[in-house]
Amino acid sequence: MNNARFGPYFRGVSKWIGKSLPEFPGARELFALGGRTLFWGMSAPRMDVSEMTGWPVTEKEMDFYYKIAEQVMDVSNGYTKGSSFQENILNRLRYNGFPEAADVPTPADLVPTNYGQIHSDVFWSSISALAYGLNRKSFDLAVNARAVEVLVEKGKTAGIKVMSLDKKPYFLKAKTVVLSGNTFETPRLLLHSGIQGRAIGHYLTNHSFLLSTVKVSRKQFPEVLGPMSVMIPQTQSRPYQIQMGGPEGYLWYQRYEQEPLQDELSIGISAFGKVESRFENQVYLDPYKRDEYGVPEIQVQFSYSEKDKAIINQMASALTQVVSAMGASFHTTDSHPPICLMPPGSDYHESVTCRMGDDPSTSATNRYGQIHGVSGLYAADNSILPSIGAANPTLTTVALSVRVADYISNQLK
Numbered sequence: 001m002n003n004a005r006f007g008p009y010f011r012g013v014s015k016w017i018g019k020s021l022p023e024f025p026g027a028r029e030l031f032a033l034g035g036r037t038l039f040w041g042m043s044a045p046r047m048d049v050s051e052m053t054g055w056p057v058t059e060k061e062m063d064f065y066y067k068i069a070e071q072v073m074d075v076s077n078g079y080t081k082g083s084s085f086q087e088n089i090l091n092r093l094r095y096n097g098f099p100e101a102a103d104v105p106t107p108a109d110l111v112p113t114n115y116g117q118i119h120s121d122v123f124w125s126s127i128s129a130l131a132y133g134l135n136r137k138s139f140d141l142a143v144n145a146r147a148v149e150v151l152v153e154k155g156k157t158a159g160i161k162v163m164s165l166d167k168k169p170y171f172l173k174a175k176t177v178v179l180s181g182n183t184f185e186t187p188r189l190l191l192h193s194g195i196q197g198r199a200i201g202h203y204l205t206n207h208s209f210l211l212s213t214v215k216v217s218r219k220q221f222p223e224v225l226g227p228m229s230v231m232i233p234q235t236q237s238r239p240y241q242i243q244m245g246g247p248e249g250y251l252w253y254q255r256y257e258q259e260p261l262q263d264e265l266s267i268g269i270s271a272f273g274k275v276e277s278r279f280e281n282q283v284y285l286d287p288y289k290r291d292e293y294g295v296p297e298i299q300v301q302f303s304y305s306e307k308d309k310a311i312i313n314q315m316a317s318a319l320t321q322v323v324s325a326m327g328a329s330f331h332t333t334d335s336h337p338p339i340c341l342m343p344p345g346s347d348y349h350e351s352v353t354c355r356m357g358d359d360p361s362t363s364a365t366n367r368y369g370q371i372h373g374v375s376g377l378y379a380a381d382n383s384i385l386p387s388i389g390a391a392n393p394t395l396t397t398v399a400l401s402v403r404v405a406d407y408i409s410n411q412l413k
């Protein structure tokens, strides 16, 4: 997709929930096979190890599962390899105060298609994972089936109730159920099913999110540019991550379209700030409103702490230094400030509402993703992350989800 198609298409098929969640006004859900990975930006960095202190999973074990996730998702630094634009910007940043500047790890299948081997889906989505699984073992897939309730009998999972689009109910018996509905849907289903747990729905965590567009003169770069995708990662002393991509959004770099030569190249910059995981930030069931399937809608209570706000300010001044280190200048107009603080929810990284942990009073699942006190019931999506630091969350979610699957398959042996 190019830049012009991406925005309207995503907005057309996803559901804006900001109106019903006014404290999280940027939030969008996508009900589709593949979820939001059909539209994601494909930045797949690992979380900084300092973030994992206090996690119920060790750094060594995370490394093991990160490697599996990176292999399954084809994560590499190859997407921008050989691009002079990339090398140029990286060097400028590294020599001007940001030695940790690095390529953004990107999940892209860069192997060309040959006879007998199909490599057609360059960018990874959950659908690629389903195809990967299907190559190993067949499975049944129910589409247009909305999960509406988890069935539990005497502390044991008994199955799940789903409804078809015409609202006909089906009861699927199962001793093991894994919820992967997302950070809003998974706690919603648990709470609606009467599953108790002090932490279910709590600790809602996102990234504070700054956006900028900057311009660099075309004359500074050689004729053949290539795409650029660079990040300045979170470190122990830097509680934010800065990412930049170009020209005009590197994903939709319009190499196959005729474009007049521009005098200036535009680069998009996003900065994600660490947000504390606080009990009071939560999703909960709306006592008054139900959806078309009869399931209560969710509500959200969310605010930034003083610490979160201090990080936002720190991140904004770092952005100014980054832009100067790149030899770029902010693109500003009357309606376009140099740095824009985006509304909560618009980072699409919301997580942690069913976080993993050993203590049922501060976590919804145990260290293997099993809901505390309910055997056979698991969660595996962004909601189980114990915290998210400043890195994009999806690679870590996939790594932890593979670990949940490993645990379940070991239990079944």
Ligand SMILES: Cc1cc2nc3c(=O)[nH]c(=O)nc-3n(C[C@H](O)[C@H](O)[C@H](O)COP(=O)(O)OP(=O)(O)OC[C@H]3O[C@@H](n4cnc5c(N)ncnc54)[C@H](O)[C@@H]3O)c2cc1C
Pocket: 010, 029, 030, 031, 032, 033, 034, 035, 036, 037, 039, 040, 041, 042, 043, 044, 145, 146, 147, 148, 180, 181, 182, 183, 185, 347, 348, 349, 380, 381, 382, 383, 392, 393, 394, 395, 397
């Ligand atoms: C534009 C955009 C850019 C992004 N860029 C990045 C990025 O660069 N890097 C990054 O790490 N992350 C990025 N993200 C975030 C990333 O997409 C999410 O982290 C990831 O998709 C979350 O996975 P999830 O499984 O928790 O939820 P989702 O991807 O939302 O998947 C939930 C799935 O559950 C299904 N579902 C929900 N409720 C039910 C129900 N009741 N019954 C049946 N099915 C149900 C939905 O249909 C969907 O398929 C981006 C997101 C967007 C929208």
